[in-house]
Amino acid sequence: MNPATLPPLVPALPELMLALGAMALLMFGVFRGPRFVHVISGLAIALLLLAAVMVVYLPGGTLTTFGGSFVVDDFARFMKVLALVGSAAAIALSTDYFDSLREQRFEYPILIVLSTIGMMMLISAADLIALYLGLETMSLVLYVLAAIHRTSVRSSEAGLKYFVLGALSSGMLLYGASLVYGFTGTVSFSGIARATAEQTSMGLLFGLVFLFAGFCFKVSAVPFHMWTPDVYEGAPTPVTAFFASAPKVAGIAMFIRGAIDAFPDIAPQWQQIVGFVAIASMLLGSFAAIGQRNFKRLMAYSSIGHMGFALIGLAAGTEEGVRGVLIYTAIYVAMTLGTFAVILSMRRKVGYVEDIGDLSGLARTHPALAFFLAVLLFSLAGIPPLAGFFAKFYVFLAAIKAGLYALAVIGVLASVVAAYYYLAIVKIMYFDEAGEGFEPMSAELKVVLGLAGLINLLFFVYPSPLLETATSAARSLF
Amino acid sequence: MYQAIVLLPLLGAILAGIIAIAGARARHPGGSPAPGAENHADNAHAGGHGAGASALHADIAHASSHHAADGHGHAAEPPAQGSRAAELITSTLLVISAILSWIAFVRIGFQQEDMRVALFPWIVSGELQVDWALRIDSLTAVMLVVVTTVSALVHIYSIGYMAEDPHRPRFFAYLSLFTFAMLALVTSDNLAQLFFGWEGVGLASYLLIGFWYQRPSANAAAIKAFIVNRVGDFGFALGIFALFALTSSINFDAVFAEGPVLANKTMHFLSWEASALTLVCILLFMGAMGKSAQFLLHTWLPDAMEGPTPVSALIHAATMVTAGVFMVARLSPLFEYSPTALAVVTFFGATTAFFAATVGLVQNDIKRIIAYSTCSQLGYMFVAMGVGAYSVGMFHLFTHAFFKALLFLGSGSVILAMHHEQDIRLMGGLKDKIPVTYWMMVIGTLALTGFPLTAGYFSKDAIIEAAYAGKNPMAVYGFGLTLIAAALTSFYSWRLVFKTFHGAPHDRHHYEHAKESPAVMLVPLALLAVGSLAAGLMFRDIFTGHGVAEFFRDSLKFAEGNHVLEDMHHVPTFVALLPTVMMLIGFAVAYDFYLRRPEAPVRLAEQHALLYRFLLNKWYFDELYEVLFVRPALRLGRLLWKGGDGYVIDGFGPDGVSARVIDVTRGVVRLQTGYLYHYAFAMLIGVAALITWFMFGGAH
Secondary structure, three states, X not given: OXXXXXXXXXHHHHHHHHHHHHHHHHHHHHHHOHHHHHHXXXXXXXXHHHHXXXXXXXXXXXXXXXXXXXEEOHHHHHHXXXXXXXXXXXXXXXXXHHHHHOOXXXXXXXXXXXXXXXXXHHHHXXXXXXXXXXXXXXXXXXXXXXXXXXXXXXXXXXHHHHXXXXXXXXXXXXXXXXXXXXXXXXXXXXXXXXXXXXXXOHHHHHHHHHHHHHHHHHOOOOOOOOHHHHHHHHOOHHHHHHHHOHHHHHHHHHHHHHHHXXXXXXXXXXXXXXXXXXXXXXXXXXXXXXXOOEHHHHHHHHHHHHHHHHHHHHHHOOHHHHHHHHXXXXXXXXXXXXXXXXXXXXEEOOEEOOEHHHHOOHHHHOHHHHHHHHHHHHHHHOOOOOHHHHHHHHHHHHHHHOXXXXXXXXXXXXXXXXXXXXXXXHXXXXXXXXXXXXXXXXXXXXXXHHHHHHHHHHOOOOOHHXXXXXXXXXXXXX | OHHHHHHHHHHHHHHHHHHHHXXXXXXXXXXXXXXXXXXXXXXXXXXXXXXXXXXXXOOHHHHHHOOOOOOOXXXXXXOOOOHHHXXXXXXXXXXXXXXXXXXXXXXXXXXXXXXXXXXXXXXXEOOEEEEEEEEEOHHHHHHHHHHHHHHHHXXXXXXXXXXXXXXXXXXXXXXXXXXXXXXXXXXXXXXXXXXXXXXXXXXXXXXXXXXXXXXXXXXXXXXXXXXXXXXXXXXXXXXXXXXXXXXXXXXXXXXXXXXXXHOOOEEEEOOEEEEHHHHHHHHHHHHHHHHOOOOOOOOHHHHHHHOOHHHHHHHHHHOHHHHHHHHHHHOHHHHOXXXXXXXXXXXXXXXXXXXXXXXXXXXXXXXXXXXXXHHHHHHHHHHHHHOOOHHHHHHHHHHHHHHHHHHHHHHHHHHHHOOOOOEHHXXXXXXXXXXXXXXXXXXXXXXXXXXXXXXXXXXXXXXXXXXXXXXXXXXXHHHHHHHHHHHHHHHHHHHHHHHHHOOOOOOHHHHHHOOOOOHHHHXXXXXXXXXXXXXXXXXXXXXXXXXXXXXXXXXXXXXXXXXXHHHHHXXXXXXXXXXXHXXXXXXXXXXXXXXXXXXXXXXXXXXXXXXXXXXXXXXXXXXXXXXXXXXXXXXXXXXXXXXXXXXXXXXXXXXXXXXXXHHHHHHHHHHOOOOHHHHHHHHHHHHHHHHHHHHHHOOO
């Protein structure tokens, strides 16, 4: 390679910094042993937050590099910051858990950092090959993380299931990518867009379906969701919290960029797919969660449902719809991380408990904890004036403006059904007999829970930062 | 001054109410009293009524075995704090109000100071303009005197009668509230205000009938009174609406001015064209029928005797039940132009007078006899109204208030002496034990039956004469029936006196312990007795004589061709003597049956068993209504409850939806088998379905 043609590295600077930092931390861990797990966790969090700051302070406008396959626009910045913050929070949530189980592993934060690099590549990917690279970088780490409790049968089972199904979905995605390449002759999104503008064929649609099946798997949308409940329940809780936050952000980003950038001219076709998937996800997420007693499993269905709601915005296919998805994703991350902070504080002397029945009478034993969980649950149910309401409001609004009335109506009805199981937990906390109390929460959990709770509670007071950044992020795609 | 008359009772009600609430708080801190705590053995006798659902036939069980325990055994519970204060406050305020009323009576009636006291605007909505105002004229003045006087005496009497009751503050608050509502009714300047008072007295009546709420029969009676009055009020409200539709106003002055015009209008009602005025009058009269317990809507009044006896005297004899009569008098400028409506009024009045008197013949509960008597006398008043002799009707209302209150309060004294025994078959020979009460009852009976020179003699005989002189088609009917009813009245009244006070005592135990009531109860009796004896002679001229036009002036309307007041003074002599003869016949028969040959009535009853049972069961009205209205209503209610609400709304609404949600959930959860190949299969199916869709369906 000619040094003169060395691509500009500035747009990828945060990723490079993270990669180098991860290597350094790995060396540090390997040579100084597991005694420094906490230091490594702290450094990893610092590294992620530093990367977030760098993302924000990159030169403005749309930057491209690596021959157009790596794009940094406002959309990418928004999603990257979200993913980085989510990852950092996931590390913060994990320390106390692994400590109390005496399962401290210094690899854990490093793996998360590596996975986050994959997510950032995924978010910035502007052609199919870059997309696949980012996706696999992220996913391979996730498989490992799901099985990180090597001695736990459930954890191993979760990792294996996730890996097998993930491999299947990757196969589908690759198959779709090859079909698209075959029918358009290019892998770059802009090239695909140009080619589809001239002519579409059934083969291209086949490719589209397979490609989207891969996307759906990552955001656990129905019918590609089946892994979610089992993996969420089986994986260690901090890992579940991580699965439910940052990778979902990356998945949504990939989905949006893939759909909007690569296939703008066959939007009616992929809108049908996304609409169907959104309806199925909302309904399944709402109905299936009612039958759950395990809080993590319930959250799995909850996240399926929420992905369905978010996809309504994408189904609209408009700038406003994308903006709705971005707002939804951001608020979803806050709600989910807060809720998992509560799940991670459900620890008794005998160990961690995960049943929602264990929350009974929480309002009397831990009033503050119960209050924050109630706020989060009301927000998840979409009750004004909490943030969750506005999340749903913006996607429904976009759907209405795009004429997708059926989608909006089904969404509202599904959210009514979903409200049942969120409120049922509130009822258990506030009206049922008090049970045995939990062990005190760690400081990290308190910080995450407090921040998430306050964001949800006070979003309506000062919503403009999120709304404005989401608006400019959405605009950069069109 | 007029404001004071009306508002002093309200002030008393509020103060007594505050005392009652504070007392209840003090006694039951932190919640309502336990329902069982105040219950007594008398529930057992009322248990036969079943639940409140049988409200409308509550008195069936009473017919034979009524043994109501008026104020039974409450002594076990300590009296509420401040009872004395509540009694004194309300009674004092009422006495002041009564004195002011008499002053007002003289000023208005004889110094002719009619006026309209506007208080404040009440409803302003489009064309509807309703002010809160006091209409002060002679008609109002008569009612003010009646209401405040009887109410004040009843308040004082109640201090003695209710002495053992633990809930006196509440009782006095209700009594004063009633008085306020009644005063609002009689001083009303428009139909809305009249309706306010109308419903206010209905509410107070409901509360007081059910005063002993621990007793199911009292609750049933209260509900019955309320519901039966709804029927009448429905007509009343329709009448007001119709009047507003016709005249765009419900203020009396504006409406009355339209009276002659309306007589020639017609309006569309239930698919037929009716004379507007007749229709309005008959609808309004429906309200009067309900409130004044006229034939067909009378069933609630006998049951209302479940309330404490002072309540029966005040509300269900002297004042509230006469509101219907007052209303017809007040609306005489309308009724006067509708001969048809007046004929209807006469018909129902006469029928009620006769019907209630026949039922009164065979009743055995002392209060029920007087209740039927009240019903019958109200019929008389309506006969007078119907034949156009409004002032005569008002005269009977005026005198009746005195002697009927006297009879009720006297019977209350008897009941107290007999330890809450109300069955006259178990009494007898009481005249030596409670002589004062005995003489009071005799005076009341003389006045009621129309003994010469007593109050009833002037008013009742005047009605019979007016009916004879009346010109409307029903006047003859009214004359005949009121005449027969006069004999019946005399018979049942003396029967009551003879069975209660004469002969041998039937219940020695109660007899031995019977003792005269305290002075606080006897003084009101004495005052009422004076009224019963003298009111007729004193006021006969202004109500029936030549003073009518000067006294009532514009408050009553006599149309051009209405000479009934003049004609009634020129009826043949035999007509004037007939009522007295009838009274003597009734007395003679009663004397014969119950003093000379006590076995005669029993034999007579056996000979005419069918007739006896017909009368004893009050012409089977309760049973008829039970079949016609109560059961179908319950059936309909059950249908809507079980079928409408339970099956349709719950089934397809909340319960059904939640059940389907659970079903769906169960199905969805079952999909999650845990097998990897199932999951992979689902993904492939999903892809296949989407591709199939694009190949055959959705692709453009």
